[in-house]
Amino acid sequence: FRGCIRGCRFCQAGAVYRPVRERSADTLMRLAKELIKNTGYEEISLTSLSSSDYTMLGDLFNSLIGVTQPQNINISLPSLRIDNFSLDLMKKMQAVRKSGLTFAPEAGTQRLRDVINKNITEQDITNAVKKAFEGGYSSVKLYFMLGLPTETNEDVSGIAALAELVAGVYYSVPKEQRGKGLLITLSTSNFVPKPHTPFQWEPQDSIESLNAKQRLLQGETKRKYIKYNWHDANLSYLEGVFSRGDRRLAQVLIAACEKGCKFDSWNNFFNFGKWMQAFEECGVSPDFYTARRRSYDEILPWQHISAGISKTFLINENEKAKKAQTTPNCREKCSGCGAAVFGDGVCIV
Template identity: 60%
Template structure:
């Protein structure tokens, strides 16, 4: 019988002890004496956030399908337990076996958000694993990172033995087989790292050297041995129907952030928004067949007991068989009391018709993402959405009974003017006016428009990767302009405006485009008390500002400085499918305020067409 790592006296004193006991429905238990590899899969945030992450569930299922591997889950202990574990010297443990993470062969971490970087160091330190890869002994786990942040892994290079670039379903089997072979041959930790470097998609930071110009820009980035390739190619699943997918995912004891069945219908996007990293690096679009999705949906609902199913993709409206899939879901769900969630829809007549059938119109709100207030800025960012589209969609929604609308915008976009900024308030006013054009007897109460703006953060492998970023003061000044302009509108009482934390966005910008010189800053900030930076109540900006000063690093170098397209970027050693030539062309198109058609209208020659040995079907019409 399992012995819990935390005794009752501790569990009774901490918030949400269910986070740490494991043994949930569909969790996997194995006999450690009958396996060859133990893999601790960590999500550097709290349990509720990590349990909502589909990628972790997919790899947990895939790894545990192998009889020689036991994959267990690890999450960041919240501040209360973190303190207790340090005081009582309790090592961080995996949920399934409750055994210390340090005893495992691998510690894998999914890197979803830059503001979780200090939590990575928390996991390493609480596990008793050396923070720096070069200081790890032969008996410590191999530390590997994956996920979207690995498209620029350099700020974390000192802390990881390996990074996996791309989609996890592809080469982990080869990595595990190499580990077993090296172990059987009596090879060292370095021997394994050299073997791993030869596997496509695996990046070993210690096998590369970065050198810098006097002005701080990157001068060269070269491998130190023949085993390490000059270019690391992202890994891509081309046969999406055959890709592993959990039909019996782990069901948490407590309510997770996304407390529902998740059905991934496609991966990638045809839209080409110039600010969107996911839309670029997950190209080309790959769809699952209707038959595969029908089978998966039925199994997921049966094996979990959830009362809601959510369709997962970057743009659900672009799934070709969405009408047929919705017919099937509405056939199997209503009788069982299961709700259907439809995120990432473009608001058109079909979408509204479907949502009216699967949502309680009186309770739910519709979400639009215009991203910019003016048509000029929407053309700059290649949103592919006109003001007419927005107002027509809102009008149809209001006529269908909705009265609550959420509008998402960004501030600080390249080339933005004061008129573009005020355009956010003006667009909200036009949406409100559209509501009050409906006859009073047809309205569903008062109109409620919630406008939210995040602050633009340039990301690697986007056409805006060369753009300068606003300062905290500039962001806040722009938010004040919007706030004041909202107050000047006739329907101001129907409009509520809020915005993201500016200092968090600036730090995200530093880490997103940073290089290896940021590792000491992250470590110093962590030692200064930075932890759970993604949580407003835990974010400590002074811990970071002190770290930048003590490490002699100017954060403005990574944010406010614009780059030339011929500058060597820290992530240029990664081949991500989209070519640099394409990104440069799109950067120039943005400056000219010109729109590029989506992939189904016309192939833009992004480089993803034949990536991964497959063909981009979108380019064939």
């Protein structure tokens, strides 16, 4: 399953892997059997950008279970779409080993979810977790982003409020139906604008602002049943520089490497100070790549690369984001992104 029908405005993979293409269930079954036979792995993961949107998912699961369950092999999915969550599917998936559920609302308020075109509502969220809690689940993970365009402290506080709403749903389920020991794990990553997305022109939130928002959430998530995890804002800043950087960063990369910068995604190896020294010695300002809003007319370092998505479409989506207007998914209505030029996929069905 390649691509994604959803059109979230922050997602680079959802843009560059258009149009959506699906492998047949028969092909996936053949591959799964070969993997089991040749690797000895104890788990098969159905990995894609939005696996729950696969049109043959139910049939595929029924076939897979017949092969995996007798061999005590687990089936896993990445985070689930809240608006098409199926408890029956989850029970089948976790017949071998049961774990918690993972959902990705991405933003704490409806306004901000509309800005990023997430296209899920608070009602979708409560319906999904209620099904899960009624089915005996008591652990749920919720993924969010901080620093999204137009985000305010009210949106950040909305993350904590959403966690409390989920807790309220749990306690509304009769004790004999729900599992014991509620645990809501909130995880926030820091939004990094990416090329080939509607937000490629937007500034990235500053380190100071992201740290302040993390502190705000820490103060509002002190219930014993809420666990809050966050991402290093310094590392996100560096990611933002290289995500939309140009050839001048090559000398910075070499200088940082010579200073011993390596394995930077591991906190015990990451040295932000050495990176800043490398930028200064090379005469390159990292804020040039992160802190300013680019104009639609600016020549971007990546614009000579075609991902099939037209600039007009990206600009229109950026403008709709400013108005918190949503765009339907590709199976509901074609939005004219340009990916049809590739001649295959959902956009020309």
